[in-house]
Amino acid sequence: MKRFDTKVQYLKYKVLRETARMAWADKLLEGMMDIPKIIVPGKEPTMRCCVYKERAILAERVKMAMGGHADNPNIIEVIDIACDECPAAGYEVTDSCRGCLAHRCEDVCRRGAISFDHNHVAHIDKSKCVECGQCAKVCPYSAIVDRKRPCQVACKVKAISINENNAAAIDDEKCIQCGACVYQCPFGAVTDKSFMLNVIDMLKKSEGNKKYKVYAVVAPSISSQFVYANLGQVITGLKKMGFFTVIEAALGADMVAMSESRELAEKGFLTSSCCPAFVSYVKSAFPELKENISHNLSPMAALAEYLKKTDPTGKVVFIGPCTAKKAEARQERVRPLIDAVLTFEELQALFDSLDMDITTLEEDVLDNASYYGRIFARSGGVSDAVAQAMKEQGIEFDLKAVPCDGIEACRMALLKKSKNALAGNFIEGMACVGGCIGGAGCLTHGEKNKAEVDKYGKEAMEKTIGEAISILQ
Secondary structure (H helix, E strand, C coil): CCCCCCHHHHHHHHHHHHHHHHHHCCCHHHHHHHHHHHHCCCCCCCCCCCHHHHHHHHHHHHHHHCCCCCCCCCCEEECHHHCCCCCCCEEEECCCCCCCCCCHHHHHCCCCCEEECCCCCEEECCCCCCCCCHHHHHCCCCCEEEECCHHHHHCCCCCEEECCCCCEEECCCCCCCCCHHHHHCCCCCEEECCCHHHHHHHHHHCCCCCCCCEEEEECHHHHHCCCCCCHHHHHHHHHHHCCCEEEEHHHHHHHHHHHHHHHHHHHCCEECCCCHHHHHHHHHHCHHHHHHECCCCCHHHHHHHHHHHHCCCCEEEEEECCCHHHHHCCCCCCCCCCCEEEEHHHHHHHHHHCCCCHHHCCCCCCCCCEHHHHHHHECCHHHHHHHHHHHHHCCCCCCCEEEEECHHHHHHHHHHHHCCCCCCCEEEEECCCCEHHHCCCCCCCCCHHHHHHHHHHHCCCECCHHHHHHHHC
């Protein structure tokens, strides 16, 4: 069964797998230069103009698999030599222009950027054009098109531009590290740093969890991943890999739902705290609404805080679909709680680096959370959980939730709130379309994922949030 959506993901996975394989065997320092040749053997190129460029790019991918550039604070980086210099000229007139008499494009342009040659074909003066797109809207032949790079189209916060070398460049002040550009780049030139070597080192030094225990906290969206195996086999695989135990981040979601519902009732208006990319977006694009962000930790951090209090020497590794979680783990408030973050892509690579076929393993049980904690993984789930938490606590509050599916929907809701025009009192912000199930670190992306999350939620033994968090006592 196909495990990845694209060949770009598969290439990234192979680099991660071979890097991890050498790390387990303590051979990475002397062997990392051999990884490009392992992936691209022989003299025939498979992807680029020549095998030497392929290997040079793979060497850069190995660096990212080893943690990327320490001097770059952003989780997302651009591999310059992998960037294909995609055509990105903004609005252009194509051969479809018929040289019509109407000249609507010229009339609508307020900057005087459009003129006509002796063949009556339109031309756009880039020194005058402000990329408003009005000319494209009025052209009866759709002859004017907007040529943007896939990474720029994917980035809804406009954090990607083109540098002097004609390669993509990321504005760290605007970037919310959601990873949308990572998934959409057709050449894999934009990618996220991996911290799987930290996890391997952590597991090895624990000496079988004798020196300290290593906890795996898995996101509820795991239910929509690893579809070629059963979830119980994934849990067994994690324990076989060396984790002491596996706990649902959905339990942290239950905890957050309880406290966030109380905070909302107290303050009257709130934006959710579970999506770090959304929280970053509020802070950077709508700083005036910063104080409206829930003061609760995210489910990941809330559960990790509980684990650290229970076992101060323990190590906590979060495993999920999100690149922004890697950035969250570096925040001052969260850094003491989370020791490393892995994506589902990286987990698959770790399984295979140990030649572990999880389909052959027995099934373990994962049952720490309620239905409501588990549905945090999809858009609308946080709102449903907050409503349930209010009901269970007897809080009388007229909840008017505004679930935002993707960063563009978040922008519209926040814009309305900034102008006092929002008909709601709780903004559930999800930067990825579909929610966490659409995260850049997923193995697969598809409509079925939401149904899988709901199905997984209904399998929870604890039917209420209160029942779930009662185990913490």
